[in-house]
Amino acid sequence: MGRSVSDSGEGRDSDIAGHVSSRRQGGFARSTAYKVGLPRPRTLASEFKDTMKETFLHDDPLRPFKGQTTGKKIWLGVESFFPILSWGRKYNLRKFRGDLIAGLTIASLCIPQDIAYSKLANLDPQYGLYTSFVPPLVYAFMGSSGEIAIGPVAVVSLLLGTLLRNEIDPVKQKAEYLRLAFTATFFAGIVQAGLGFFRLGFIIDFLSHAAIVGFMAGAAVTIALQQLKGFLGIKTFTTNTDIISVMKSVWKAVHHGWNWQTIVIALSCFLFLLAAKYIGKKSKKYIWVPALAPLTAVILSTTFVYITRADKKGVAIVKNIRKGINPSSVDQIYFTGSYMKKGFQIGLVAGLVALTEAAAIGRTFAAIRDYHLDGNKEMVALGSMNIIGSMTSCYIATGSFSRSAVNFMTGCETPVSNIIMSVVVLLTLKFITPLFKYTPNAVLAAIIINAVLGLIDYDEVVRLWKVDKLDFLACTGAFLGVVFKSVEIGLLVAVIISFAKIIFNVTRPRTALLGNIPGTNIYRNVEQYPEAVKVPGLMIIRVDSAIYFSNSNYVRERILRWLTDEQEYAAENKLPQIEFVIVELSPVINIDTSGIQAFEDLFKALQRRGIQLVLANPAEPVMEKFFASKFIEVIGEDKIFLTAGEAVHACAPKHVTHV
Numbered sequence: 001m002g003r004s005v006s007d008s009g010e011g012r013d014s015d016i017a018g019h020v021s022s023r024r025q026g027g028f029a030r031s032t033a034y035k036v037g038l039p040r041p042r043t044l045a046s047e048f049k050d051t052m053k054e055t056f057l058h059d060d061p062l063r064p065f066k067g068q069t070t071g072k073k074i075w076l077g078v079e080s081f082f083p084i085l086s087w088g089r090k091y092n093l094r095k096f097r098g099d100l101i102a103g104l105t106i107a108s109l110c111i112p113q114d115i116a117y118s119k120l121a122n123l124d125p126q127y128g129l130y131t132s133f134v135p136p137l138v139y140a141f142m143g144s145s146g147e148i149a150i151g152p153v154a155v156v157s158l159l160l161g162t163l164l165r166n167e168i169d170p171v172k173q174k175a176e177y178l179r180l181a182f183t184a185t186f187f188a189g190i191v192q193a194g195l196g197f198f199r200l201g202f203i204i205d206f207l208s209h210a211a212i213v214g215f216m217a218g219a220a221v222t223i224a225l226q227q228l229k230g231f232l233g234i235k236t237f238t239t240n241t242d243i244i245s246v247m248k249s250v251w252k253a254v255h256h257g258w259n260w261q262t263i264v265i266a267l268s269c270f271l272f273l274l275a276a277k278y279i280g281k282k283s284k285k286y287i288w289v290p291a292l293a294p295l296t297a298v299i300l301s302t303t304f305v306y307i308t309r310a311d312k313k314g315v316a317i318v319k320n321i322r323k324g325i326n327p328s329s330v331d332q333i334y335f336t337g338s339y340m341k342k343g344f345q346i347g348l349v350a351g352l353v354a355l356t357e358a359a360a361i362g363r364t365f366a367a368i369r370d371y372h373l374d375g376n377k378e379m380v381a382l383g384s385m386n387i388i389g390s391m392t393s394c395y396i397a398t399g400s401f402s403r404s405a406v407n408f409m410t411g412c413e414t415p416v417s418n419i420i421m422s423v424v425v426l427l428t429l430k431f432i433t434p435l436f437k438y439t440p441n442a443v444l445a446a447i448i449i450n451a452v453l454g455l456i457d458y459d460e461v462v463r464l465w466k467v468d469k470l471d472f473l474a475c476t477g478a479f480l481g482v483v484f485k486s487v488e489i490g491l492l493v494a495v496i497i498s499f500a501k502i503i504f505n506v507t508r509p510r511t512a513l514l515g516n517i518p519g520t521n522i523y524r525n526v527e528q529y530p531e532a533v534k535v536p537g538l539m540i541i542r543v544d545s546a547i548y549f550s551n552s553n554y555v556r557e558r559i560l561r562w563l564t565d566e567q568e569y570a571a572e573n574k575l576p577q578i579e580f581v582i583v584e585l586s587p588v589i590n591i592d593t594s595g596i597q598a599f600e601d602l603f604k605a606l607q608r609r610g611i612q613l614v615l616a617n618p619a620e621p622v623m624e625k626f627f628a629s630k631f632i633e634v635i636g637e638d639k640i641f642l643t644a645g646e647a648v649h650a651c652a653p654k655h656v657t658h659v
Contacts (some may be wrong), residue, residue, distance in 0.1 A: 064069045066264075080377065083144040087414055088124025093366070095413035102412035103420020105291045106403045110421060111428055112294040113451060115318065115436065116444035118221065119230075119394055120157035122170035123181060126322040126433065128152050131359040131389065132249065133395035133425045134326055136418035138385035145373055146414045147365035148358065149403035149421065153451050155219045156354045157397050158226070159487050160184065162241060163346040167339075176339070183334040183343030185364060188351030195355070196376040204356050208501060210468070211494035213460050214475035218482025218490050220455035223448060230445030231257025231266040234316060243349075243483050259314040265304070266442035269297040273450040285418055287409040287604035294447045302436065303441040316441040321433040324394040325426060333390060347396075353491065354398035358382055362397040402451055470501055511547030511558050513566075514584060514644065521645040523584070537576040538652055539566050540644055548597035556598040559583070560605060580651040581606055584644045586617040596629045603635055614651060616644040 070075065077083045114128030121127070132151040139150045164170070164184065170177040193203055225246040229237040234257045238249040276293035279286050304310070311317045334340040359375060366373035382398065389397055407417055464472040464488065474497040482490025512525040516533030523540060526532045534540075541559055545551065563581060570577055603613045613635060623640075626632050632640065641647040 004016075013598040056577050062158065070154050081289070081380070083377070084141045087144075091414065091416070096416065098411040098413040099416040100420055102410040103287055103408045103417040103512050104424065105410045106407050106417065107421040107424035108295040109291045109403055109406055110149070111425065112444065112447050113400075114425075115439070116448045117152040117154055117157040119346050119441075119444065120154060120226070120394075120448070121152070121161040121181065122165060122177065123161075123395060124322070125318055125430070125436070126610045127181075127393060127395060129321075129425055129429055129433070130326045130392065131394040131397045131423050133297070133429065134392045134394055135389045136384040136422045138388050139381055140415040140418045140422075141383055142381035143418075144381070144413050145362045145365065145399075146412055146417075147369070147404055147408045148399040148415075149407040150397050150418055151400055151403060151421075152395065153354070153357065153398055153400045154189055154223050154448060155216065155357065155487075156350055156398055156458050158219060158241075158394055159491070160346065160350045160354055162487050163349065164641075165239065166345050167342050167346075179332045179334060180339055180343055180346070181340060181395050182329045182332050182390045182393070184346040184350060185386055185394065186333050187344040187347030188354065188396050189347075189383045189386030189388075189390060191348050191351045191383070192355050192386060193380050196379025196381075196383060199308040201359075201379055202373045204352060206361060206498055206502070207352075207356055207495060208471070208474055208498040210464050210471035210474040211478045211498045212360070213457055213464065214478030215482060215490055215494045217456045217461070217475075218479040219487055220452040221479075221483050222487060223452045226444035227448050230316065231263070231270075231449070232257075233262030233316065233442065234446050241486050261310050261313050262315050262440070265301055265310070265315065266446045269301055269443045270450060272297055273446060277450070284409060288405065291406045291410070294450075297443050297447065298436070298439055302439045306438040310440070310601045311438065318436055318439040318441065318444070321436050323429065323431075323433045325429050326394065326577055329393045330391045341654050343656050349488065349491065351383075354386075355379060355382060355651060357401070358399035361401060366402065368408075379529050392527070396538070396634075402454060436473060474498065474501060491582050503550075506548070507550045508554060509543060509547075511555070511562070512544065513543045513562060514540040514542055516648070521649075523644045523648075534566075535652055537579045537650055538582060538648060539563060539578050539580070539581045540584060540648070542587065544587045546590040547588055547598065548590075548592045549594035552592075552594040552598035555595075556602045556605075559602060563606075563609075563611070567630075578611055580612050580614050580643060582614045582616055582647045584650065585619065588622055590621045591625055593625075593629070596625060596631055600631060600634060612651075613639065614647050615640045616647045617642060634648045 060226050072160070110132050111129070114132050115125040115127070118125050118128030118131075136150040139148070141420070143150075161170075162179065163182055164177060168177045168180055180611065195203060221243070222241050225243060225554075226236065226241060228250050232250065232253070234253045235252065236249075236253065238245045240246070273293050276290045280288075280290035303316060305317060334343055358378065362373050362375075364380055386394075386396055389395070433454065450607055461472070461475060464475050474494070477497045478490055478494035480490075481493030512527070513534075514523045514525040515529070515534045516523055517529065525542070526534065539562065541562055543555055547555055559581065562577060569575075569579055599613075608615050618640065641650060
């Protein structure tokens, strides 16, 4: 066995300021006069204050208010809730041109999508249009992302429709179903705004990226399968969403339930949409082609049905869409009774999913354009728009992947593009909705299938497999849960797998055996760096995690197992037996009383074997708790070093090459 390496990340220990001639101290040779610093003791109140500040106020939201006059503070407070007052001062004609083109483009995309998505939520078509009128206006005043396009989305519409249908039949109890939808939307907004106001946005981060990828892909497959009813012209169709029930329903109708005229319309529109998407991908200057394609398909198919009267031959049509702007729905929200509780439960689940989707979109485009997006303020904006939306006949709205991408690609500059879209939807509601009477359900099915195909991220699934098999397992589990059971079960599986991964990583932290990079005083993982060699008579271990009650026993036992293996190796190869165990603590950001107890037990176990325990580079919180628990007195202050290199030099100076 050779020399040893500690992954302390410091580079050369000889570069540490204050390097002086080595001296003996308590039987150990120290190469510097410096010792590991002991932090100042903190009271319970100060420790709690610091923890809360880092958790909820890490970005120091009060910084802009410091040193300002009372009037200025009030204005800044108003601006924080209404960012339009800030960026609006710099608005100009050039930005308006970009927003106008983007707004008109996403409006042409959203109108057919809104009509289609409302069917996923088991609601009449006008409610999809309502949801693209009021919420985008509210977001334009309160949101800070210039790229997010607001409206109903496929996944949330399907999830909401599924959860609502589990409680109330949307056909037999249509009025109660609608009221519960508004109630769920209201509480979804309350949850979203509450998370933002109390700065609890980090909660949605517990749903892992891999689980979201799987959930979205599963939801896309489920949504596409549900559209087979409209695509094939089937009249009797299952209300279940799992793939087995859907395929059974399709197969039963194969002989007498399919309508060939419907299939021709649906297939023609679907191929047209795919061709438009292909053209848009070939060149960015043609991004408007796939954006206008859905509305074009609706116009062409509606005209065809009207001229041929295909509706008389079994082609299902939208029929009448209520004309006029959003009616008030304040008096339809359940504020008491059992339906209020159910509305809260449904709103909580659907609201968090909507929030996750919007957060992913916002972060993506903020990174592309290199600006900071305040997640908590965004949650307040999204929550506020859904609260107001629930009172104006809207269901849950959020950021749309497809519309936001089109919004960005067509040159949007600010949230004004959402205002433009809202104005177009307003005009549609006031004057144009009667023209959609003969729109075939087949074209809406084709539009939905075409839209949700983009939710299946094949490249990301392949990357998950290559990078992290556990992430791939989480992705697969969420996908299968949605496809073979239901959307809510898939979401539950995604949450469980995400938490299981956290628990696994916390309870079984990685440990590494370190060795020395020859000719240096650098210590690295011997598995990662085959050239790293171990120091005879020493064993250097790095713990790559905080040490808490959940993993403290594992860490102690893992170190002792490493020791047993190294002792056996030394005996077999006639090398010096281990006399010192050096634990490199730089990655250990914190420790609790169970962790300290584990180190005390480790110290006693090593003592019984005639081996000394040495610690290197403990972080401030760790050192603070070692000091408070008097573990430092147990181990001895001279057994704690600045770096692993210092510890090796002190324990085995005759083996160390000075740099």
